[in-house]
Amino acid sequence: MDYKLTYDQYQQGLERGELLGLKCNTCNNVTFPPMTRCRECNGTDLEITEIAGEGTMRTFTVIRVAPEGMTAPYVVAMAEIDEGAWVMGNLVDLNPDDADMSLIGKRVTLGSHVVKGNTYSQGDSRVLTFSLI
Amino acid sequence: MRQVAILGVAMTKFGVSEKTNLEMFAEAGLEAIAQSNLEPKDMEALYFGNCLGDFEEGQMHMAPFAHAELGLPVSVPATRFESACATATVAIRHAALLVGSGVYDVVLAGGTERACAMGTPLATRTFAMGHHAQYESTVGLTFPGVFAMAAHMYSEKYDVPLKELKQNMAEVAVKNHYHGAMNPKAHFQKEIDVNTVLDGMMVADPLQLFDCCPFSDGAAAVVVAEAGKAKEFAKKPVYIAGMGQASGGPLYLQKDLSRVMAREASIAQAYKESGLGPDDIDVVELHDCFTIAEILALESFGLYEFGKAYDAATKRETYLGGKVVVNPSGGLKAKGHPIGATGAAQVTEIVEQLREESGPRQVEGARVGLVDTLGGDFGTICNIILRS
Numbered sequence: 071m072d073y074k075l076t077y078d079q080y081q082q083g084l085e086r087g088e089l090l091g092l093k094c095n096t097c098n099n100v101t102f103p104p105m106t107r108c109r110e111c112n113g114t115d116l117e118i119t120e121i122a123g124e125g126t127m128r129t130f131t132v133i134r135v136a137p138e139g140m141t142a143p144y145v146v147a148m149a150e151i152d153e154g155a156w157v158m159g160n161l162v163d164l165n166p167d168d169a170d171m172s173l174i175g176k177r178v179t180l181g182s183h184v185v186k187g188n189t190y191s192q193g194d195s196r197v198l199t200f201s202l203i
Numbered sequence: 204m205r206q207v208a209i210l211g212v213a214m215t216k217f218g219v220s221e222k223t224n225l226e227m228f229a230e231a232g233l234e235a236i237a238q239s240n241l242e243p244k245d246m247e248a249l250y251f252g253n254c255l256g257d258f259e260e261g262q263m264h265m266a267p268f269a270h271a272e273l274g275l276p277v278s279v280p281a282t283r284f285e286s287a288c289a290t291a292t293v294a295i296r297h298a299a300l301l302v303g304s305g306v307y308d309v310v311l312a313g314g315t316e317r318a319c320a321m322g323t324p325l326a327t328r329t330f331a332m333g334h335h336a337q338y339e340s341t342v343g344l345t346f347p348g349v350f351a352m353a354a355h356m357y358s359e360k361y362d363v364p365l366k367e368l369k370q371n372m373a374e375v376a377v378k379n380h381y382h383g384a385m386n387p388k389a390h391f392q393k394e395i396d397v398n399t400v401l402d403g404m405m406v407a408d409p410l411q412l413f414d415c416c417p418f419s420d421g422a423a424a425v426v427v428a429e430a431g432k433a434k435e436f437a438k439k440p441v442y443i444a445g446m447g448q449a450s451g452g453p454l455y456l457q458k459d460l461s462r463v464m465a466r467e468a469s470i471a472q473a474y475k476e477s478g479l480g481p482d483d484i485d486v487v488e489l490h491d492c493f494t495i496a497e498i499l500a501l502e503s504f505g506l507y508e509f510g511k512a513y514d515a516a517t518k519r520e521t522y523l524g525g526k527v528v529v530n531p532s533g534g535l536k537a538k539g540h541p542i543g544a545t546g547a548a549q550v551t552e553i554v555e556q557l558r559e560e561s562g563p564r565q566v567e568g569a570r571v572g573l574v575d576t577l578g579g580d581f582g583t584i585c586n587i588i589l590r591s
Contacts, residue, residue, distance in 0.1 A: 131351035132408040137328035140343045
């Protein structure tokens with residue numbers, strides 16, 4: 071079967087400032103980031119869509135011991151986008167030492183930033199970012 | 204399915220080792236075979252667990268070399284298993300499935316790992332390869348980070364203030380070190396107190412150093428056999444009553460990290476096959492890679508209601524002598540966590556408990572024990588229920 075929206079196409083979208091996902095023509099759910107099929111109903115009748123780019127913080131941590139090739143501290147978080155999917159990214163524009171439980175439930179906008187490749191990766195890539203509204 | 208038993212069980216001392224992966228595995232494997240009153244030539248297959256040999260020693264495809272160290276016949280297949288931290292339990296489950304179905308009568312299964320050889324930055328990087336490479340490890344996620352996010356979610360969902368939750372999480376580490384101090388094979392054989400945990404370095408908020416299990420070296424192996432062999436070769440046979448295994452996807456699809464969906468599916472399989480339930484379990488070896496992980500597991504098993512297991516160790520209900528003894532070996536926290544070997548060491552502990560061979564940490568009258576191993580970020584769960 072064809073991949074409607076590949077990882078590479080998703081990455082090119084992020085480069086252009088577009089948050090590309092897949093809308094399911096069977097159940098209307100939005101799958102973001104892309105997968106082979108709708109994450110809710112497993113449907114394969116999908117079309118490329120751009121998500122609105124806002125969501126709500128669900129959980130977070132401050133990484134203080136980083137893997138080789140990364141520099142701590144930084145915030146890793148999960149947010150629920152308004153279209154329903156949950157995504158992982160970096161909370162930016164916040165001093166990591168100010169991250170506390172009050173973050174959970176706060177509104178965020180989504181964007182992306184470049185993460186440098188390392189010895190065991192496919193090279194530079196873009197990952198999602200969250201900024202508090 | 205035929206009834207399946209565990210005969211000999213063995214593990215090396217866990218900790219920092221100068222031995223190679225193969226030397227450690229041969230030590231455990233040969234001891235398990237000898238304890239079964241069998242010879243290496245009696246093994247019909249080797250199910251060999253190892254996760255990161257490529258990075259630890261530059262060694263891929265270790266199974267045939269382990270086979271040679273053990274002196275197994277050329278006709279005996281040696282196969283590598285890799286399911287992150289659940290590796291050895293998955294290997295043992297698959298050995299039991301093939302013995303149960305009649306393909307083999309006797310299989311050696313287990314694993315080995317030499318994580319300390321990598322040092323912390325490379326070990327943290329290679330462990331992080333267990334996350335989704337495109338969408339999760341690239342944001343700088345680490346394993347402490349996963350369980351840190353689960354702890355924050357637990358605090359929010361069940362309205363347990365973070366400070367109170369952390370105090371109770373620290374009590375899990377205190378308990379497992381208390382048990383580990385009685386285990387001569389444990390990586391850390393030293394008791395700690397709550398302040399040891401709460402004064403520790405922050406690793407991933409809110410997890411501090413003593414909320415986390417260590418990187419360890421070690422190996423463990425067990426002989427899985429058709430039950431008739433157990434009656435012939437083992438003084439006190441221990442049988443597999445039920446097993447389960449289930450798979451979760453990336454964390455962003457799992458969403459609620461306070462509920463481990465793969466564990467709930469896996470334990471349901473094991474309860475159904477065994478005809479047993481949470482009330483029947485006397486002793487548990489579960490995957491306490493982080494203190495919060497023990498709390499989540501107890502709730503998945505139905506031993507506690509959701510949102511209620513966080514103070515089980517504080518109330519001493521999970522200590523030796525408590526209502527259900529959890530991690531009498533010291534768990535991953537104190538016994539150590541050589542990832543490819545961990546599941547076989549958990550099975551070793553439960554088998555020894557059910558044979559009443561555990562000395563000062565013996566659970567009185569233990570008849571039914573549960574093994575729980577988690578691989579990756581809740582991606583693989585494997586459960587084995589054993590009975591005497």
